[in-house]
Amino acid sequence: MKANKLLLATRHPAAVPLPFEGELPSLRGATAWLNSPPLSAADLRGKVVLIDFWTYTCINWLRTLPYVRAWAEKYRDHGVVVIGVHTPEFSFEHDFENVRRAAKDMRVSYPIAIDNDYAIWYAFANHYWPALYLVDAQGHIRSHHFGEGAYELSEMILQHLLAEAGRGGFAHDLVSVDAQGAEVAADWDSLRSVETYVGSERTENFASPGGAVLDKRHLYTAPSG
Secondary structure, three states, X not given: OHXXXXXXXXXXXXXXXXXXXXXXXXXXXXXXXXOOOOOOOOOOOOOEXXXXXXXXXXXXXXXXXXXXXXXXXXXXXXXXXXXXXXXXXXHHHHXXXXXXXXXXXXXXXXXXXEOOOOHHHHHOOOOOOOEEEEEOOOOEEEEEEEOOOOHHHHHHHHHHHHHHOOOOOOOOOOOOOOOOXXXXXXXXXXXXXXXXXXXXXXXXXXXXXXXXXXXXXXXXXXXXX
C-alpha cells in the first residue's frame, strides 16, 4: 500500500504527499571526501539529495551502481546532488587508496564521503548495503530503499522532489542502463541460493555432502537435487 501511494504521489504531486522521515543527519563524521570538498547539511539546502550507502566489494551495491551513476549524470544540472557514503564492511575497505582506486575503476565521479568510523551510518541508523535515502530541498528525508531494485519508483520520487522544489527542464522519461560485468542485475527468476561468503567464518548452510573441510584443499561435490 505504501509503495502504491508513493507511486501515485510521483505521478500526481498533489494527490498523496510523500512522508517526512526525519532531517538529513550531519555528514561531519566523514573521515575524508573524494570528488568534492566536505559537504554539510547546510551546504545542501536548496538541493535534492540522494544519499547512497555503499562499500566497493558489495555485489548488491554494484548492481545498483548503473542507476545511481545515471541519475547523478542526468540530474546534476537540475538541482540534484548524489553523495555516496562509503562505509566499509571489511578491514581492507578502510584503506583510502583502495576506495579511491575502486571509485575510479567504477566511474564513480559524484561526491564520496568516507565513513570509516561509521559516524554517518549510525547517524542515519542505517543497517544495509546498499541503502538509498532521498532528501528534499528543505533537508527532510522523504523516502528510502534498502537493497536492489525499485529503480523506477526511486527515480519518480526524485522527480517529484524536484517538482516540489520548483526545478524543471529535465526529460521525464526514466533512465535506461546498459549494465556490464558485475553490474548486471541478478537473474532473480532462476536464483535458488541465498547470499553467502567465501570463507569458513561467515559461510552458512553449506550443503556439499560431508560438510566443509577446513584449512586444506578438498574436492567438493554438489548436493543431489
